[in-house]
Amino acid sequence: MKLGFTQAEEDFRQEASDWLNAQMQGEFSDIRGITSLTEKAERRIEWEQHLGEHGWSCIGWPSKWGGRDATLAQQVIFAEEYARAGVPGRVNHIGIELAGPTLLAFGTEEQKQRFLPGIASGKTIFCQGFSEPGAGSDLASVRTKARLDGDEWVVDGQKIWTSLAQISDWIFVIARTEEGTKGPKGLTFLMMETDQPGIDIRPIEQINGDAEFNETFFDGARCPADSLIGAVGDGWRVAMGLLSFERGVSTLGQQMAFRNELDEIVAAAKANGKANDPIFRQRLAKAEIGLRLMRYGALRMLSNTDHSKVDGAALTYKIQWASWRRDLGELAMDVLGQEGEIADGTEYEWSTLPNLFLYSRADTIYGGTNQIQRNLIAERGLGMPREPRGVK
Incomplete structure (x- = not known):
């Protein structure tokens, strides 16, 4: 087990620390120390884009897609220095840590070109559509349905606890696409734009007065047929792959x-x-x-x-x-x-x-x-x- 870092890694720590502290004491001092994920949302999106402009948004990604090809040790160091500098939590955490790695692992080259640059630059914010009122920890019980209508998927159902859906551009959704299936079979992983008539996002007020979470309702919401990640019915495998990136x-x-x-x-x-x-x-x-x-x-x-x-x-x-x-x-x-x-x-x-x-x-x-x-x-x-x- 590795409990220390090399001199080169400590040099990287100093570089990251210097840059982050300079931003928090300069242009973005107004967001330093914020703990609420909804406070100053527009400024936080500007911060995401600033990270992207300077190559600090997704350092563990391949440089081809906006990353730095950072080693595991460097990623750990950056995460530590990010928190140490009092930088607020990432409003595009879902995009950087979950959607992006899932696309890198399971997406087509066309899908990577379509989504990854926007995520890396902070111009495409993602949220997650997994949990439902009757399917929280038991994800295999989802009842949201999707059916093909020509060259589009039509989605009907409800998701809950969709963090920061109110500021997100896209949502990835686990939906049941095979009628009569139960459990992990018959599920498909879809990518959907949130700004459309068929999606209704309603905030849930939390005990601390914040409204980070939302209910998301799908009533005839649509996305192109090629918006699925993996194959039809392969959503469970993709979802489990995504969740493995969470830790x-x-x-x-x-x-x-x-x-x-x-x-x-x-x-x-x-x-x-x-x-x-x-x-x-x-x-x-x-x-x-x-x-x-x-x-x-x-x-x-x-x-x-x-x-x-x-x-x-x-x-x-x-x-x-x-x-x-x-x-x-x-x-x-x-x-x-x-x-x-x-x-x-x-x-x-x-x-x-x-x-x-x-x-x-x-x-x-x-x-x-x-x-x-x-x-x-x-x-x-x-x-x-x-x-x-x-x-x-």
Whole structure:
């Protein structure tokens, strides 16, 4: 397992850090430190385009498609320095980390030429149309349907939790294209423009007052017949390939954001005297230990080159960080006390730590609930019998 970096890699770190900090202290200082994914959306899109102009948007992609052919170590370093500099989360995360790699792996040359330059330049924003009211963690239960009508697919159904659909240009959709099929069979992976009469996007207000998520309704929405990725009925394989990209190098950048949150909690505890309480010191130490263990686990996971074996670290990572951050949110509120219950502004505007608490309540639910994660660990990692799926 690789736990350090070479001098050349540290030189790359310095280059990335210098550039990112210069932007956050200069032209884009107004977006530094923003935690909401919907705040200053137009400026955030401008930031995506600025990243693309300077070759920092998708550094792990091939240079042919706007990347830098960056090594895994360089991608990890950039993700860490991105979070360390206080740069807000990517509003085109879905395009850069999921849609783009999926197109590189499964798309035709024509599809790559059609989509990848726009994603890399920040001019094409993507969102994801997977979950439905009755198909969240159980993705194979999707009921959204698509049928061919001449040279177009016609889509009817509903998706939910479509992050940033309100600012997205395209959505990739898993739809059932073979009547009568169940489970993973008969699904097709489609790419659709969001700005059309057949798509209705409705925001979902979250507990922290934000509206990052949306319901997306399809009523006769259309896309060209060649907009599918892979073959008809091959959507499950493509979707599973896409989800495998979700646990990539961004995990280390995510942990740097966690580091920033924990450091702010420690600073608050020192300021209000809670750091002198042995119980709070113990809880802060436990949080520190958990964060360091996650880093080592992520490095081990990313260092694994034997893809023929099930990676236990990869199976446990989601439940590990989600549970840790949920506890971190509770620690933040306990440290702040009554101060944490008062918003900074006249509207529903929370500072970093109260917002951490509110947002982290969902961490153990989205992206696969803790219950689903335990099933994956048991069945795929430990080889235990599958959970009964019901009796017909």
